[in-house]
Amino acid sequence: xNVIVCIKQVPNTTNVQIDPENGRLKRDGVxxxxxxxxxxxxxxxxxIKERIGGKVSVVTMGPPQAESALRExxxxxxxEAVLVSDRAFGGADTLATSYTxxxxxxxxxxxxxxxxxxxxxxxxxxQVGPGIAEMLNIPHIAYVKxxxxxxxxxxxxxxxxxxxxxxxxSPVPVLLTVVKEINNPRVASLKGKMAAKxxxxxxxxxxxxxxxxxxxxxxxxxxxxxxxxxxxxRVGGEKFVGKAxxxxxxLVKRLSDIGII
Ligand SMILES: Cc1cc2nc3c(=O)[nH]c(=O)nc-3n(C[C@H](O)[C@H](O)[C@H](O)COP(=O)(O)OP(=O)(O)OC[C@H]3O[C@@H](n4cnc5c(N)ncnc54)[C@H](O)[C@@H]3O)c2cc1C
Numbered sequence: 001x002n003v004i005v006c007i008k009q010v011p012n013t014t015n016v017q018i019d020p021e022n023g024r025l026k027r028d029g030v031x032x033x034x035x036x037x038x039x040x041x042x043x044x045x046x047x048i049k050e051r052i053g054g055k056v057s058v059v060t061m062g063p064p065q066a067e068s069a070l071r072e073x074x075x076x077x078x079x080e081a082v083l084v085s086d087r088a089f090g091g092a093d094t095l096a097t098s099y100t101x102x103x104x105x106x107x108x109x110x111x112x113x114x115x116x117x118x119x120x121x122x123x124x125x126x127q128v129g130p131g132i133a134e135m136l137n138i139p140h141i142a143y144v145k146x147x148x149x150x151x152x153x154x155x156x157x158x159x160x161x162x163x164x165x166x167x168x169x170s171p172v173p174v175l176l177t178v179v180k181e182i183n184n185p186r187v188a189s190l191k192g193k194m195a196a197k198x199x200x201x202x203x204x205x206x207x208x209x210x211x212x213x214x215x216x217x218x219x220x221x222x223x224x225x226x227x228x229x230x231x232x233x234r235v236g237g238e239k240f241v242g243k244a245x246x247x248x249x250x251l252v253k254r255l256s257d258i259g260i261i
């Protein structure tokens with residue numbers, strides 16, 4: 001069984017700052033970490049390998065410093081780490097990110113299960129997982145909270161819903177996005193930390209994955225951040241007090257004055 005886990009390096013803060021000039025994430029001076037939901041994706045990938053054997057790879061698209069996130073993943077039992085990095089990938093929206101990651105996954109080679117986190121803590125769109133599945137033309141199941149059964153042909157999972165869960169079967173290959181209810185991520189062992197230090201991180205650029213650079217980074221992003229602002233505080237509503245008939249008349253007059261009726 002070949003599992004590929006997608007992880008994103010995100011700012012280690014609840015206060016994500018966006019540069020108002022260009023709408024991009026402010027990364028300078030902010031410590032980075034693995035996106036919290038991706039910790040569950042890593043753990044589930046390693047658990048599948050422990051359950052039925054195989055290999056687990058991890059992939060991230062990001063700047064060179066994203067290598068530290070990959071090493072951390074290796075410390076938790078991942079076998080192979082791939083950094084997808086090129087200046088041509090900068091400023092990607094979710095479409096361009098999905099395109100680039102889908103090509104990187106094809107370049108890594110054979111895969112049975114791709115696992116993503118439910119969403120990233122900075123972008124927060126939850127679009128990249130389903131986007132990758134579409135571009136690879138494979139099924140996806142979002143919000144997976146339990147893998148009940150899996151082999152090289154079929155997977156059966158519980159998908160979290162507001163009022164319970166759906167039981168879903170899908171052919172393999174499949175992409176899953178996982179929620180935090182799925183497992184308890186392990187802490188890296190000493191052996192894992194040693195392996196992480198020594199791990200050779202494979203780097204793929206645009207040429208290596210055969211990307212059309214018109215479809216990557218800013219060039220391939222039909223959505224752009226035009227403006228970032230804090231919404232103004234809501235002011236309290238207008239109140240009419242008095243006897244019912246007077247209040248109703250005052251309300252009708254007010255609505256009429258402002259052209260609503
Ligand atoms: C309109 C718009 C414009 C944007 N413009 C810019 C910009 O100019 N510059 C900029 O830096 N960012 C920009 N972004 C943010 C950029 O889209 C995201 O960083 C990226 O596409 C991932 O989306 P997300 O954070 O919403 O991830 P989600 O879709 O919420 O992530 C879900 C899962 O997908 C996987 N995943 C997501 N991103 C990666 C990755 N890079 N590598 C590996 N796995 C991943 C992870 O498993 C993650 O848990 C923009 C976003 C939007 C919506």
